[in-house]
Amino acid sequence: MMEKLVIEGGKRLAGNVKVSGSKNAALSILVASLLIKGKTILYNVPRIGDVWTMLDMLRELGVKVSVEKEFVEIDASVIEKYEAPYELVKKMRASFNVLGPVLARCGRARVPLPGGCDIGTRPVDYHLKGLQAMGAEIKMEHGYVEAIAPHLKGTEIYFDFPSVGATCHLATTAAVAEGITYIRNAAEEPEIHDLFNFLNNAGAQIRYIDSREIEIKGVESLKETSYSIMPDRMEAGTFMIAAAITEGDVTIEGIDPQYLKPVIDKLREVGCEVLEFENAVRVIGRKPIKPTNIVTFPHPGFPTDMQQPFTALLTIADGISMVTETVYDSRFKYLSELARMGADVKVEGRTAIVKGVPELTGAPVTITDLRAGAALVIAALAAKGISELSGLENLDRGYEDLEGKLNSLGASIKRIREESKEWVL
Numbered sequence: 261m262m263e264k265l266v267i268e269g270g271k272r273l274a275g276n277v278k279v280s281g282s283k284n285a286a287l288s289i290l291v292a293s294l295l296i297k298g299k300t301i302l303y304n305v306p307r308i309g310d311v312w313t314m315l316d317m318l319r320e321l322g323v324k325v326s327v328e329k330e331f332v333e334i335d336a337s338v339i340e341k342y343e344a345p346y347e348l349v350k351k352m353r354a355s356f357n358v359l360g361p362v363l364a365r366c367g368r369a370r371v372p373l374p375g376g377c378d379i380g381t382r383p384v385d386y387h388l389k390g391l392q393a394m395g396a397e398i399k400m401e402h403g404y405v406e407a408i409a410p411h412l413k414g415t416e417i418y419f420d421f422p423s424v425g426a427t428c429h430l431a432t433t434a435a436v437a438e439g440i441t442y443i444r445n446a447a448e449e450p451e452i453h454d455l456f457n458f459l460n461n462a463g464a465q466i467r468y469i470d471s472r473e474i475e476i477k478g479v480e481s482l483k484e485t486s487y488s489i490m491p492d493r494m495e496a497g498t499f500m501i502a503a504a505i506t507e508g509d510v511t512i513e514g515i516d517p518q519y520l521k522p523v524i525d526k527l528r529e530v531g532c533e534v535l536e537f538e539n540a541v542r543v544i545g546r547k548p549i550k551p552t553n554i555v556t557f558p559h560p561g562f563p564t565d566m567q568q569p570f571t572a573l574l575t576i577a578d579g580i581s582m583v584t585e586t587v588y589d590s591r592f593k594y595l596s597e598l599a600r601m602g603a604d605v606k607v608e609g610r611t612a613i614v615k616g617v618p619e620l621t622g623a624p625v626t627i628t629d630l631r632a633g634a635a636l637v638i639a640a641l642a643a644k645g646i647s648e649l650s651g652l653e654n655l656d657r658g659y660e661d662l663e664g665k666l667n668s669l670g671a672s673i674k675r676i677r678e679e680s681k682e683w684v685l
């Protein structure tokens with residue numbers, strides 16, 4: 261069965277929309293719940309593909325998981341298995357980060373190495389170097405990482421690049437190591453602060469002692485807790501850009517504008533009016549869309565996850581824009597799909613040169629990764645005619661009912677199911 265989104269372009273978005281809980285905060289907090297020998301209750305967990313995959317991972321480790329209407333309950337009193345299955349890590353690389361917490365709880369862990377993906381090679385060398393520094397013996401064979409550590413001790417870690425995943429993974433593991441750990445040149449995304457708030461609620465002692473420098477005082481054990489996940493910054497940004505490209509007037513509720521300053525700044529630069537409230541942002545799109553230049557950078561820079569959606573907006577700007585991707589080594593693959601809708605883009609090294617065209621035309625396109633999906637939805641909202649988007653599993657992993665929310669703002673999107681035409685030999 262193949263699913264597609266059929267989008268009729270040209271509809272102006274208007275009204276209010278509420279964002280769901282943050283995918284990236286939820287994933288790292290679910291991993292951290294493995295450290296708690298008891299129950300964890302989590303509210304505002306987004307109902308998205310990556311969360312279901314992470315819950316499957318926890319169940320594979322023998323952890324009890326129950327999904328209620330208002331919350332998700334994790335009971336990690338007992339971790340029965342220390343090996344993570346390949347198919348889950350392959351499906352979602354963030355599940356690799358169970359390595360440290362399982363190692364801390366069981367003294368050993370065996371987790372498949374995550375492969376690359378459509379946005380880059382994405383190695384995990386910082387993760388492994390940090391665990392070794394904490395005293396783990398690491399072996400790699402047959403595509404698996406085997407780690408053994410009778411007990412973990414505090415250490416000093418430095419990242420060549422402020423990696424979000426390595427910061428979450430190693431700070432979480434260090435929370436129950438013996439002694440103090442310092443992480444330098446660490447990432448400082450809001451979702452990491454959310455993870456640390458959760459861990460500190462459970463008795464951990466983690467704090468930023470300087471920008472990009474974290475101190476973790478290891479504690480004996482963590483206690484049961486409940487926590488509400490922060491809102492999803494990237495979902496909010498997606499709706500903001502969708503408002504801009506349809507000359508709409510949309511208020512995104514439940515988001516602190518502080519989290520999205522670079523996106524707000526760039527939307528103003530291209531001519532939008534953006535009003536900031538305590539827990540909401542209102543975006544009023546204006547034509548012509550002016551060109552601008554984007555350079556992605558770890559927080560507080562322009563988020564790399566917003567590069568793809570924002571570039572979709574720039575394809576119909578009134579001039580030439582330059583988009584430079586400094587975080588990933590190949591996050592421009594989606595441009596070939598945008599080009600099928602009439603975008604005029606070319607890539608020189610780490611920079612995409614986006615020459616604005618008067619309008620895009622609807623086309624059948626394929627979603628290759630999560631934020632490429634956001635970019636193609638945004639382009640289809642503004643394109644003349646009908647677009648058909650396939651590869652929805654990549655979109656559904658990070659957006660909860662995206663088409664329902666957009667249709668409530670006036671979009672015309674249908675999700676259709678087609679018999680897949682593959683030959684059954």
Ligand code: EPZ
Nearest residue numbers: 284354382383384385386387421423424425426565587588
């Ligand atoms: C997280 O990925 C997010 N995923 C990504 O969001 C996001 O794009 C990224 O952070 C950057 O903000 C989750 O939180 C689940 P990184 P992560 O480690 O942790 C290099 C989305 O759309 N690196 O900060 O994998 C790496 O190659 C996803 O929701 C090493 O070299 O990102 C990359 O170039 C996509 N060695 C750069 O750091 C390492 O050991 C940033 O990667 C680790 C990372």
